[in-house]
Amino acid sequence: xxxxxxxxxxxxxxxxxxxxxxxxxxxxxxxxxxxxxxxxxxxxxxxxxxxxxxxxxxxxxxxxxxxxxxxxxxxxxxxxxxxxxxxxxxxxxxxxxxxxxxxxxxxxxxxxxxxxxxxxxxxxxxxxxxxxxxxxxxxxxxxxxxxxxxxxxxxxxxxxxxxxxxxxxxxxxxxxxxxxxxxxxxxxxxxxxxxxxxxxxxxxxxxxxxxxxxxxxxxxxxxxxxxxxxxxxxxxxxxxxxxxxxxxxxxxxxxxxxxxxxxxxxxxxxxxxxxxxxxxxxxxxxxxxxxxxxxxxxxxxxxxxxxxxxxxxxxxxxxxxxxxxxxxxxxxxxxxxxxxxxxxxxxxxxxxxxxxxxxxxxxxxxxxxxxxxxxxxxxxxxxxxxxxxxxxxxxxxxxxxxxxxxxxxxxxxxxxxxxxxxxxxxxxxxxxxxxxxxxxxxxxxxxxxxxxxxxxxxxxxxxxxxxxxxxxxxxxxxxxxxxxxxxxxxxxxxxxxxxxxxxxxxxxxxxxxxxxxxx
Amino acid sequence: xxxxxxxxxxxxxxxxxxxxxxxxxxxxxxxxxxxxxxxxxxxxxxxxxxxxxxxxxxxxxxxxxxxxxxxxxxxxxxxxxxxxxxxxxxxxxxxxxxxxxxxxxxxxxxxxxxxxxxxxxxxxxxxxxxxxxxxxxxxxxxxxxxxxxxxxxxxxxxxxxxxxxxxxxxxxxxxxxxxxxxxxxxxxxxxxxxxxxxxxxxxxxxxxxxxxxxxxxxxxxxxxxxxxxxxxxxxxxxxxxxxxxxxxxxxxxxxxxxxxxxxxxxxxxxxxxxxxxxxxxxxxxxxxxxxxxxxxxxxxxxxxxxxxxxxxxxxxxxxxxxxxxxxxx
Numbered sequence: 001x002x003x004x005x006x007x008x009x010x011x012x013x014x015x016x017x018x019x020x021x022x023x024x025x026x027x028x029x030x031x032x033x034x035x036x037x038x039x040x041x042x043x044x045x046x047x048x049x050x051x052x053x054x055x056x057x058x059x060x061x062x063x064x065x066x067x068x069x070x071x072x073x074x075x076x077x078x079x080x081x082x083x084x085x086x087x088x089x090x091x092x093x094x095x096x097x098x099x100x101x102x103x104x105x106x107x108x109x110x111x112x113x114x115x116x117x118x119x120x121x122x123x124x125x126x127x128x129x130x131x132x133x134x135x136x137x138x139x140x141x142x143x144x145x146x147x148x149x150x151x152x153x154x155x156x157x158x159x160x161x162x163x164x165x166x167x168x169x170x171x172x173x174x175x176x177x178x179x180x181x182x183x184x185x186x187x188x189x190x191x192x193x194x195x196x197x198x199x200x201x202x203x204x205x206x207x208x209x210x211x212x213x214x215x216x217x218x219x220x221x222x223x224x225x226x227x228x229x230x231x232x233x234x235x236x237x238x239x240x241x242x243x244x245x246x247x248x249x250x251x252x253x254x255x256x257x258x259x260x261x262x263x264x265x266x267x268x269x270x271x272x273x274x275x276x277x278x279x280x281x282x283x284x285x286x287x288x289x290x291x292x293x294x295x296x297x298x299x300x301x302x303x304x305x306x307x308x309x310x311x312x313x314x315x316x317x318x319x320x321x322x323x324x325x326x327x328x329x330x331x332x333x334x335x336x337x338x339x340x341x342x343x344x345x346x347x348x349x350x351x352x353x354x355x356x357x358x359x360x361x362x363x364x365x366x367x368x369x370x371x372x373x374x375x376x377x378x379x380x381x382x383x384x385x386x387x388x389x390x391x392x393x394x395x396x397x398x399x400x401x402x403x404x405x406x407x408x409x410x411x412x413x414x415x416x417x418x419x420x421x422x423x424x425x426x427x428x429x430x431x432x433x434x435x436x437x438x439x440x441x442x443x444x445x446x447x448x449x450x451x452x453x454x455x456x457x458x459x460x461x462x463x464x465x466x467x468x469x470x471x472x473x474x475x476x477x478x479x480x481x482x483x484x485x486x487x488x489x490x491x492x493x494x495x496x497x498x499x500x501x502x503x504x505x506x507x508x509x510x511x512x513x514x515x516x517x518x519x
Numbered sequence: 520x521x522x523x524x525x526x527x528x529x530x531x532x533x534x535x536x537x538x539x540x541x542x543x544x545x546x547x548x549x550x551x552x553x554x555x556x557x558x559x560x561x562x563x564x565x566x567x568x569x570x571x572x573x574x575x576x577x578x579x580x581x582x583x584x585x586x587x588x589x590x591x592x593x594x595x596x597x598x599x600x601x602x603x604x605x606x607x608x609x610x611x612x613x614x615x616x617x618x619x620x621x622x623x624x625x626x627x628x629x630x631x632x633x634x635x636x637x638x639x640x641x642x643x644x645x646x647x648x649x650x651x652x653x654x655x656x657x658x659x660x661x662x663x664x665x666x667x668x669x670x671x672x673x674x675x676x677x678x679x680x681x682x683x684x685x686x687x688x689x690x691x692x693x694x695x696x697x698x699x700x701x702x703x704x705x706x707x708x709x710x711x712x713x714x715x716x717x718x719x720x721x722x723x724x725x726x727x728x729x730x731x732x733x734x735x736x737x738x739x740x741x742x743x744x745x746x747x748x749x750x751x752x753x754x755x756x757x758x759x760x761x762x763x764x765x766x767x768x769x770x771x772x773x774x775x776x777x778x779x780x781x782x783x784x785x786x787x788x789x790x791x792x793x794x795x796x797x798x799x800x801x802x803x804x805x806x807x808x809x810x811x812x813x814x815x816x817x818x819x820x821x822x823x824x825x826x827x828x829x830x831x832x833x834x835x836x837x838x839x840x841x842x843x844x845x846x847x848x
Binding site for chain 1: 549550551561563564573600601602603604608671674675678681685789790792794795798799802805806807
């Protein structure tokens, strides 16, 4: 009997000792930075990467020929110069000397050309962002090595935003990738960037080790923590240095912890209400009314965007004036104010007075749920604002992946829909390419105003930046006056940052840790 | 015995085919998943090209038959998002979930047995009332909520346990790295405590109530009274006579429990960022990664069927009155 009691005591002591010893293990190492991401990483194959989280890690493993600064400026990276041919269809990059990949192989122009061509090779059946968007947007024709240091990228046509889009291509060496199968390459990246992959535990964490500058930390650990409250708890506990996608409701808890604070930046994702002007939409409630630009303009005054930002997104924001991110937006435009009497007057003038039941017309409003920050509450608030000026809103809150996305991609949403689309800071034209063509897959509104679409040819021929800017501003004025968007806001991004480190969040959703350092 | 096992295994094949069909149809009912694998700026032509590349341009029956055909060759297809063999990815995540399920089961059994017995032999007392109340709470509290509360209290406030993560034990063990596995073991257990309790509490509560009621029933039987009247000690009566029969329903539930735990850890794995099969399936369903979901569900169904068979065999062992060819078996 005594012996049993003694054994129990030993067990308890061992357990307590283990807990105390292991509790001490959670202290952060000074040469390591830990980032908590909300989404899982699926691949390190440059041709397959399609999510921002995945790309954020890849950008530490692979370098590009040129990169983008936080303000959208082009910075030399693996290449130090770039020249464009007179007809705008050939981009010649000159690489820096002495470059190597992580396995020690020398990185030459032949490797860069191989990287470009491998991603575009239809036999590889890559479906990531580069082959699926970048290459098709710029009309990629192929890449050739002119000599050891010069690589030429050929395009089908002149494109004013090709240079920026080409910064997305992650460069690697040829020999190592020729030796690997596609499966092997997806999980064993041999990159050209400042960090190499040390380990990847699927669904759990990715560990990178520094191989060259820039970078203050020897190790970067990317932990996958899908649950927002768990990410917040890990940050406050000091186990993680940066977390992405902080839920606005948890901002106060983080800021009050004394161990971390939330950085809120106005992101580049443009949130808007789209007016679907298609013939199919005309058959739905409200589809007819919104064909009239006066109705669309009236509704701009009906929604109090700053209040939505303050109350539902926990941050102040300026209402957008168009589809271009500041500071590239039209400098002469002011956001539509919240002015319900003006909205009501304009609706009266457009021939939609309130009826006996107090409503002007019914309208179907569709939105996906769970995709954007606090989206359901934002949509409910918008519904209320529209009903306040006399609309009878039929709100459809739809499951994002299986219901809303197919509607979106088939461009067959209801007359009014809520959406956010990614943008950039490096060119106003990049943001405008959502509406590059009437039949473009991203012209979800079927807007076909000649005053906008006829100017793309002028933009392509513009000879100077000043000419380009003037055309852009004219187009943005048309979009502001009679466009197919009810302008909302640029989605704020919320990052939790430990007091242990110094790091500034970027607006473009990129988490670059090269400049992060200990305080 | 051999022919019985063989017959059950053949029946299992039918069940597995049924599982694959239901899973396939359920996932297809959500519409074309191609949209989730292309850039948000992709044109209709690019979407169509991706659809062809992913194989979703073929008629549904053709897709399913092709999938089943591959299945007979042991090929579960490639994960759409990882671009790796789907079963390989599932098997990679399985050890973590098995660790969690075993740990949870350990809690659910080792704690439930004394609590159930204590409650039964002290029927109507404060002990019984407290344990029954605890069991009711355990069955009523959602495991994800309990997980979050434990994270906040034990992980963040007291800082006794890690908030999230996993240290592998079975993976290095199966890979032959015995030294690494056992070196990891203390940290493995340390990381399992909170998610293990969150997952296991419901089962613990149910097992406690089950053992209590089963034992109470047996304690009323004539043969127990006879044993007592023979002058056997209460301890001997309880352990050698009453518990043996009280075990039968408990074994059935506990055997199936493991299968339920394997499938039931989805939310808890997500809350604790635990890289197991539950979280993998959760993400795969969100991403509409059909081959990965099918591989995961098929594997879980297989494990469940196998456990069911084992339970039946153990049942016969415990109760010789049962015959394999009749009754519940």
